Amino acid sequence: MDTRDTVFIAIFAAFTAALAVFPPITLPVIGVPITAQSLGAIVAGGVLGAKRGSLSLVLFLVLVAAGLPLLSGGRGGFAVFMGPTGGFLIGWILTAFFVGLLVEQLWSYLNFFTALVAxxxxxxxxxxxxGIPWSATVAGIPLSTALAGSLPFIPGDILKxxxxxxxxxITKNSYPIISPKERTLPGFR
Structure with missing residues (x-):
């Protein structure tokens, strides 16, 4: 990893933090707020690739755990990981990883539709x-109730x-950050 990678990781951690300016909307059933910050995880993975995208969310969450109020609504500290949102927060790392991995694998065919699928x-x-099983466990509610309580998130997540x-x-066409060696993993072609 070089300085350029480190800068990109820091920039996307900051981008995710900046998305906290949009106020959260908390749903009553499961206690998890609708925020714009999951968009940061998706974009980080899709623009930086699996490794750097997920590392940008690791950096972001380390800063949150250290107590910086970077989450929507000014939340921060280790305790947020023990609440109903903890699974979603940890899930941002895997979200960035899987979006990045899919984008890397679909690079030759990447267009709006394939990027949307990823x-x-x-x-x-x-x-x-x-996030949903974590919320159900922490809130002490059945998984089916947590799943039903998460349905209002879907339209916003589709928009994200x-x-x-x-x-x-747009980034792929104007300033591709993912390098040629990241575009193809052995055994995936």
Whole structure:
């Protein structure tokens, strides 16, 4: 990893922090707020690739754990990881990783549609697979109730995936950050 990689990781950690300016909307059933910050995870993975994208979210979450109020609503500190949002926060790392991995694998065919699929898989499927069971466990509610309580998130997450796909394709066409060696993993062609 070189200085350029470190700068990109820091920039996308800051980008995710900046998305906290949009006020959260907390849903009553599961106590998890709707925020713009998951968009940061999707864009980081899609623009930086799996490794750097996920590292940018690791950096962001380390800063949150250290007590910086970088989460939407001015939240921060280690305690946020023990609440109902903890699974979603940890899920941002895997979201960035999987979006980045998909974008790297689809690089030759990357267009708005394939970027949208990568964004939705990482930003909805992967994130919900981690966040919903965590929320159910912490809140002491059945998984089915947590799943039903998460349904209002889907329209916003689809919108975030559309925005992320646009950013990913524009970045690929104007200033591709993912290097040629990251575009193909052995055994995936």
């Amino acid at each position: 964004s939705a898989v990482g930003g909805i499927v992967v994130l919900y697979a981690i 995936s559309v925005i992320a796909a646009s950013v990913i394709v």
